[in-house]
Structure formats: C-alpha cells, structure tokens
Amino acid sequence: MSSKGVTPTKTPIITRPSQIVTIDRYILDQEQSHPGASGDLSGLLYDIALTGKMIAREVRKAGLVDILGQTGTINVQGEEVQKLDDYAHECFIKNFDHSGRLCVMASEEEEEPIPIPDKFECGNYVLLFDPLDGSSNIDANVSIGSIFSIYRRITEGGGGGTLEDLLRKGSEQVAAGYVLYGSSTMLVYTTGRGQVDGFTLDPSIGEFLLSHADITIPDKGKIYSCNEGYRNLLFDGTRRFLEHLQEVDKDSGRPYSARYIGSMVADVHRTLLYGGIFMYPGTEKAPGGKLRLLYEANPMAMLIEQAGGLASTGKEPILELQATELHQRVPLFMGSKQDVELAIEFEGGAR
Numbered sequence: 583m584s585s586k587g588v589t590p591t592k593t594p595i596i597t598r599p600s601q602i603v604t605i606d607r608y609i610l611d612q613e614q615s616h617p618g619a620s621g622d623l624s625g626l627l628y629d630i631a632l633t634g635k636m637i638a639r640e641v642r643k644a645g646l647v648d649i650l651g652q653t654g655t656i657n658v659q660g661e662e663v664q665k666l667d668d669y670a671h672e673c674f675i676k677n678f679d680h681s682g683r684l685c686v687m688a689s690e691e692e693e694e695p696i697p698i699p700d701k702f703e704c705g706n707y708v709l710l711f712d713p714l715d716g717s718s719n720i721d722a723n724v725s726i727g728s729i730f731s732i733y734r735r736i737t738e739g740g741g742g743g744t745l746e747d748l749l750r751k752g753s754e755q756v757a758a759g760y761v762l763y764g765s766s767t768m769l770v771y772t773t774g775r776g777q778v779d780g781f782t783l784d785p786s787i788g789e790f791l792l793s794h795a796d797i798t799i800p801d802k803g804k805i806y807s808c809n810e811g812y813r814n815l816l817f818d819g820t821r822r823f824l825e826h827l828q829e830v831d832k833d834s835g836r837p838y839s840a841r842y843i844g845s846m847v848a849d850v851h852r853t854l855l856y857g858g859i860f861m862y863p864g865t866e867k868a869p870g871g872k873l874r875l876l877y878e879a880n881p882m883a884m885l886i887e888q889a890g891g892l893a894s895t896g897k898e899p900i901l902e903l904q905a906t907e908l909h910q911r912v913p914l915f916m917g918s919k920q921d922v923e924l925a926i927e928f929e930g931g932a933r
C-alpha cells in the first residue's frame with residue numbers, strides 16, 4: 583500500500599491530463615484550495631519556473647556558445663565549477679533575492695548562507711538549491727538538473743534569516759522539486775499532501791504545461807541505479823544487496839536491470855516514473871556517502887515519499903535527519919517502497 587492509500591499497479595501511474603494546464607494556472611488553483619494562503623509560496627513556485635526556463639535556454643545552446651568549459655574556479659565541494667554552473671547559481675540568486683518572500687538562501691555552490699541584501703524586504707520562507715546538479719556531464723550533453731527545497735522560516739523578527747533557518751529536518755519542507763534539462767525540460771515538484779506533478783516546457787510558447795499529473799511510484803520496480811565502479815569499496819551489506827538483485831529468480835523479477843546516468847536528477851526522475859531504487863551508499867572511502875543532505879537528499883526524499891516511495895540512509899528515514907552542517911553528506915537509498923525496504927534489511931544485516 584503506498585502512502586496515498588492505493589496500491590499502484592506495476593506500470594507507472596501517470597495521469598496524462600486531457601486539457602491544457604499551465605503551471606501558473608495549476609499553482610493558482612492549488613493556492614485557492616488553501617484558504618488564507620498569502621500567495622508567497624505560489625510566488626516562489628512561479629519564480630522557480632522562471633529560473634528553470636532561463637537555465638534551460640542556456641543549457642540548450644551550451645554546445646553552440648562558449649559557455650562550456652571550466653571557469654578555473656573550485657566550489658566548496660572541491661569540484662571544478664563549470665560556466666553553466668555559475669550562470670545557474672546567479673539565476674537563482676538574482677530571481678529570488680528581491681522577491682520579498684525569502685529571509686535567507688543557501689546554494690550547494692557556496693560555502694556560506696546567502697543573505698537577502700539590505701535594500702530588499704525579507705519574507706517568511708527559506709530556499710536551498712543545487713543550481714546545476716550533474717554539471718560534470720555538461721560537456722557530454724548528458725541530462726542535468728536544478729534541485730530546490732523550501733521551508734518556512736523558524737526565526738522571529740522579520741529580518742534576515744540565519745543558519746538556524748537553514749539547518750532543518752527534511753520533514754519540515756513545505757515544497758521541493760527539480761528542473762530536469764533532458765530530452766525535454768521538465769519541472770517536477772510537490773507541496774506535500776501526497777501529490778507530485780510534472781510539467782513539460784513547451785519552448786515554442788515558453789510555458790510549462792501539466793504533463794504528468796499525480797505521479798505515483800510503483801511499489802516494486804525492476805531497475806537498480808548505483809555506481810558499481812565502487813563495488814570493492816562498498817560495505818558488505820550493500821554489496822550483498824546488489825548481488826541479491828543480480829541473482830536469477832523469475833518469481834521475484836530478478837535479475838534487475840542496471841541503469842546509472844551519474845546525474846542525480848535524471849536517475850531519480852527515472853526511478854520516480856519507472857520504479858526501482860536509486861542509491862548512493864556510503865563506502866569505506868566515504869562512509870557518509872557523497873550526496874548532500876540539504877540540497878539533494880531532502881528534496882528528492884520528499885518527492886519520492888510523496889509519490890508513495892521510501893527514502894532512507896539505509897538505517898533511518900532521510901526526512902527525519904536533523905541537519906547539523908550546511909554541506910553535510912548522507913548515504914541514500916530511495917525509490918519503490920519494497921525495494922528500499924529490502925535494501926534496509928541488507929544494510930542492517932538482517933539478510
């Protein structure tokens with residue numbers, strides 16, 4: 583039984599709407615179903631859509647203009663910053679810093695919190711974002727994405743927000759989602775209430791149109807997604823879980839297929855639609871894993887669980903972790919409920 587109280591059939595349940603619904607219309611309808619809504623969250627979601635369109639425009643022409651290649655700078659993760667990374671990072675900041683809806687921001691690309699400039703009003707929300715995840719794939723024309731996570735502020739006083747507003751539990755998110763720059767540009771987001779919806783950009787009119795209403799992840803999949811190059815660095819439980827998925831057993835649908843793009847937004851998007859499990863486990867070299875709790879794990883975990891799946895560190899629910907550092911990393915297993923529950927059994931030594 584998924585978290586929505588229904589047991590999805592084996593094929594992904596993607597309700598393709600018959601009528602044309604723009605994201606602006608959809609956001610407005612959602613707001614009207616919340617009596618007393620201030621409209622601030624709607625405004626933030628409109629700005630996410632705008633930011634996604636601006637970044638999509640540059641990504642689409644990346645191969646044609648000198649926007650490829652390195653900037654020669656290194657980000658807080660010690661990774662080479664790509665020019666498109668820079669552009670995407672600036673897009674988020676410039677589109678949100680004057681909205682009057684945020685009290686503070688944080689970017690996966692920047693060490694410290696990003697304050698709202700004194701000349702602008704502060705608001706009641708907090709935005710964390712990974713401006714262009716998977717950017718090492720840019721030059722290979724592989725799908726990449728932007729990830730966002732929104733909380734209500736917890737500090738009082740109306741002025742600028744603090745680290746306290748940023749270091750949160752994923753379960754406190756009020757909205758989360760991603761923009762996938764793939765064969766088409768898609769915006770997928772949730773504001774909770776068991777609803778995840780996908781919008782596809784029609785570049786000819788510059789509108790995100792509802793294309794995947796009420797996405798529900800299958801209870802069990804047949805795909806696993808993991809970088810098996812690290813097999814010899816994996817802990818025993820993880821290695822045995824992979825071996826279990828690779829055994830031949832028709833009744834339980836094994837062996838699973840392996841799919842790994844190496845771009846989290848693309849791998850999670852496929853998992854959301856087709857089911858199965860995406861995992862970036864801890865290894866002997868990096869026991870805490872690689873992916874960041876606040877910018878990647880929490881928003882993706884909210885989406886997966888709102889679509890009826892499960893997201894775990896292998897030992898505990900990702901959404902229940904209290905963040906203690908802005909860029910902390912976390913091992914993660916997320917996807918179809920049955921597949922993640924099985925992974926947890928192996929991680930915990932029960933199998």
Ligand code: P6P
Nearest residue numbers: 715716717718809844845846847
């Ligand atoms: P690896 C991309 O660099 C990223 O942050 C995620 O998008 C992706 O899932 C992961 O790292 C890939 O890491 O170690 O498999 O190359």
